[in-house]
Amino acid sequence: MLYKAPRGTSDILPQEQPWWKYVQEEATRICLLYGYQRLNTPIFEDSGLFARTVAGGTDIVDKEMYVFHDRGGQKLALRAEGTAPVCRAYLEHGMFNLPQPVRLYYIGPTFRYERPQAGRYRQHHQFGCEVVGDSDPTLDAEVIDIARSFLLSLGLPVLSILLNSIGCRLCQPTYVEALKRHYSNYSDRLCPDCEVRLVRNPLRLLDCKESSCQEVAETSPRISDYLCPDCQNHFQAVQQYLEALAIPFEMDYRLVRGLDYYTRTVFEIQTQGEERQGALVGGGRYDNLIEQLGGKPTPAVGFASGIERIISSLKSQQADIPHKPRRTTFMAFMGTEARIAAMKLASQLRSAGIPVIAASGDRSLKSQLRQANSLGADYAIIIGEREVTTGSAVLRDMVSNKQETLTLSEVAAALSGPTTANN
RNA sequence: GUGAGCGUAGCCUAGUGGUUUAAGGCGCCAGGUUGUGGCCCUGGAGAUCGUGGGUUCAAAUCCCACCGUUCACCCCA
Structure with a gap:
């Protein structure tokens, strides 16, 4: 790397x-x-x-x-x-x-x-x-x-x-003076950091964690009195x-x-x-x-x-954060013809506001569905040779395992319709 | 800037001088017959063991340096 x-x-x-x-x-x-x-x-x-x-x-x-x-x-x-x-x-x-x-x-x-x-x-x-x-x-x-x-x-x-x-x-300046006077009396007990603070940033003397310095802080004048x-x-x-x-x-x-x-x-x-x-x-x-x-x-x-x-x-704190479930659809295809058809359908669905993840490469259908599954897709659309010739697509519900062959416009309607909203 | 701990595949971990040609789990990829996921099975890819030097017949394993990282100090959200 x-x-x-x-x-x-x-x-x-x-x-x-x-x-x-x-x-x-x-x-x-x-x-x-x-x-x-x-x-x-x-x-x-x-x-x-x-x-x-x-x-x-x-x-x-x-x-x-x-x-x-x-x-x-x-x-x-x-x-x-x-x-x-x-x-x-x-x-x-x-x-x-x-x-x-x-x-x-x-x-x-x-x-x-x-x-x-x-x-x-x-x-x-x-x-x-x-x-x-x-x-x-x-x-x-x-x-x-x-x-x-x-x-x-x-x-x-x-x-x-x-x-x-x-x-x-x-x-504040009056207080800082008082503070300096107080600390000067104990300069032999201060940690090296506080020696610097005494000159550069006296207010910070108060929150030093060294125990010897804390003792000095205990008895130091308080801002509230000034x-x-x-x-x-x-x-x-x-x-x-x-x-x-x-x-x-x-x-x-x-x-x-x-x-x-x-x-x-x-x-x-x-x-x-x-x-x-x-x-x-x-x-x-x-x-x-x-x-x-x-x-x-x-x-x-x-x-x-x-x-x-x-x-x-x-x-x-193990707090829970609210997360809105999001419906996603995976677009699978088989063959070069189908790839084009799938791209077109995906594009069309997205225009209708339906999120679609497109398969890529030359993977087997099995592999594509495996991917759909691991991506948590709720639906998979499958387009192969058969669907290309008939102008249709298979819409598979990944949760219920039910699938049916629909026309392209039916797919769009099914995915945008409230009846298919399973979450 | 100072101090301490840690650094083995994408992640978690085993191995602490010689059967290590570095092991396992998760994840990833592929297959388990013709176009179908989650479980299971099988196979595969993937590591110059942080980098460089040293000790030794032999180092992931010991030593040193450097780098990275984590935690603490300083300081701050």
């Missing part, structure tokens, strides 16, 4: 497609229910879009972006995450002139150059929702509600919704609305998210048994992002979910 799918990518084979279809259709259905509209953004963008918004100090920009130069010398990057492109499109198409907020959703591939492992791939697919243009805390709750409804409607038991507020640019009045009110309102919607959540004062643009509300959703591969949904508010992209200050909230993780979770 000369080539394999690149590391961390995979083919989504026919037998996987029902899962993908199911998840994407559920996502779409839920979005419609909440009045969100679909937006597709390009698979690559100017690399600056991600570099500016997601920002340095985060792995996703520092070492995980697929960056390349096109023939015109433009520096481009494969879509590293979904939110920044949505905001770019919001600005580019003047969506700030639409009634605010604008509710959008997307489904598409995302690329990150990292070592693959359970639940993480170099190409994966995200479904996400974004509400742009309104800072109302009901929208934070709405977005969490959507994510939860989505998982529940798929049949996934939602284990926990983790919630936190990381403040805004007024109050929120400015506006952020405090906002966060309280979010919680209040979640309670009103009877959405259970857990406060997690150590929850911070990896992307720099988050402000105020951040959240993650996990489901049973899949904690190892991380969150199924992650999101939050990003009130400064649009401004960073050159727009007017515009608040927004959203979330993203990983479709691969969701499907894997569904499978381990």
Whole structure:
């Protein structure tokens, strides 16, 4: 074999497609229910879009972006995450002139150059929702509600919704300072990663898994004590609305998210048994992002979910997915004359909306029917010398074993008629 | 980028230094008389045992390197 799918990518084979279809259709259905509209953004963008918004100090920009130069010398990057492109499109198409907020959703591939492992791939697919243009805390709750409804409607038991507020640019810096001061006192105990975090991304210090670092985190100052009045009110309102919607959540004062643009509300959703591969949904508010992209200050909230993780979770949950039985007909023939007649009849049937799989090659009738069987065909049409001369065809019901010789138009009528629908 | 496990036909697995010209199951193909599937029977195709080097009289089997893959860390969906 000369080539394999690149590391961390995979083919989504026919037998996987029902899962993908199911998840994407559920996502779409839920979005419609909440009045969100679909937006597709390009698979690559100017690399600056991600570099500016997601920002340095985060792995996703520092070492995980697929960056390349096109023939015109433009520096481009494969879509590293979904939110920044949505905001770019919001600005580019003047969506700030639409009634605010604008509710959008997307489904598409995302690329990150990292070592693959359970639940993480170099190409994966995200479904996400974004509400742009309104800072109302009901929208934070709405977005969490959507994510939860989505998982529940798929049949996934939602284990926990983790919630936190990381403040805004007024109050967060004060907290970060306090955090740094606290950690500096214990610098001799920190793991090497945390030594780096202390300088580059202090918020992330909180969720280090090293036990010595966790001890430091235990006694560290809490963001909740540093929120400015506006952020405090906002966060309280979010919680209040979640309670009103009877959405259970857990406060997690150590929850911070990896992307720099988050402000105020951040959240993650996990489901049973899949904690190892991380969150199924992650999101939050990003009130400064649009401004960073050159727009007017515009608040927004959203979330993203990983479709691969969701499907894997569904499978381990042994969830059943609804599948619609599909009636298929196999077209068998014997001889060159009959081959032509079969092709014509197949074509005619398809024009009438009847799915037909045509036999190929020079196989025996036995072999053709064996194939029809393994393809799960409900009917086989058989055309040989006899049928060619009489302008007829044999219609065989593969389930009941009954067959009869019919004229070509009778075959079409029989297959399109409701009387032959056996499933 | 770091660490650990694993790499035998399309898939699953046996074989762990010499009757191996590498075995079995699933799948695939063909046949079991004249134009008919699913079960059964018979036969067939399909593997440079991940790649390269080394140890040995002898290696799929031991050693090393590389590659791939899985899992974990980092980080994230």
